[in-house]
Amino acid sequence: MKNNDEQNQSEFIIGRHPVVSALRGKQEINKVFLQNGIHKDEKSVEEIIKLAKKKHLVISMVPKQKLDLLSDHQNHQGVVLSISPYKYASIDELFEHSKSKDTEPFFLILDNIEDPHNLGSIIRTADAAGVTGIIIPKHRAVGLTATVAKTSAGAIERVPVARVTNLINTVNELKDRGVWIFGTDIKGTDYRHWDAKGSSAVVIGNEGKGISPLLKKNVDEMLTIPMIGNLQSLNASVAAGLLMYQGYSSRHPL
CATH class of the missing domain: 3.30.1330.30 (Ribosomal protein L30/S12)
Structure with a gap:
């Protein structure tokens, strides 16, 4: 091509x-x-x-x-x-998008997702679950490509994506603006207890390495997805989907 x-x-x-x-x-x-x-x-x-x-x-x-x-x-x-190549949103625009939806920010932070199919699938689920913005890094991660767009089944047009130089600096900026940051790890609070009411963001780690150590140190709380099988990890898009819908469930209870 x-x-x-x-x-x-x-x-x-x-x-x-x-x-x-x-x-x-x-x-x-x-x-x-x-x-x-x-x-x-x-x-x-x-x-x-x-x-x-x-x-x-x-x-x-x-x-x-x-x-x-x-x-x-x-x-x-x-x-x-x-x-033309997809235009990325700014962090301010993510907050503005949340406001336009008349809801508190509900962000997804992706730490070096490399597979475009994973990113596209995550964007598609984010649209369905009411996520108001996605944040990805500029380096060592997939961006908004044609494959991502196709896998998202059109959701890429509805969920703003910001691309930032430094995720740690961005996390600290979000915290200064009143957003609670949740990470994902093998050890942490069972995600089923997670209450995502209010301004919240959840970090999803790289497909193989998880969340980078420095980023882990800057989250407010770690969440874990309990597993009883032999494998102790899930595909990034599957893990993201579970967490996004727990966020949806707590923000829109039955």
Whole structure:
């Protein structure tokens, strides 16, 4: 995907549902690619064309080989969207987003998540669980890519993501602004007792190494997910999902 100017200067969203979500959102879009021979009367394709025309976007009919190249041979379903790289939010904008939702901040801090599928899945669950912002580091972690966008199934358009230089400094800034910081570890309070009412943020560690030692020292409380099997760790997106929904449960009790 890196052998021409168009590919170097753009990210790509692939698949019909993610493309529709992007066209409905505020993401800056460059061009819509449709596969030659695609059935334009199919409901999803018809909606894509309608939304693209509403935004006065260029629609290019191209051979399947072109879409295979742009999508890095992933399942594009005959549709690819060329977009400018995703814009990240600021920390202030995360607080503003929380306020616009008429709720206390509920943030997710991801400590060096490397797998784009994990990040996309986390963003999708965050949207469903009412998370009002996600914070990721600039270095040694995946950013907002086309794979992340596709895996998020459109949620990337609704959950603001801030990318910061130093997570420890950011955690301390959040604490100064009244946010309680919770980490995840093998030893800690059973996550089922976690009350996420008020301004809260939970840190999810790297897929293999967990939360970095220095970051651990700056959290207010550690949470643990009890396990009775032989494995004592969960996939990062699964662990994040459990914690986000415990946060949802405590903030929206039955």
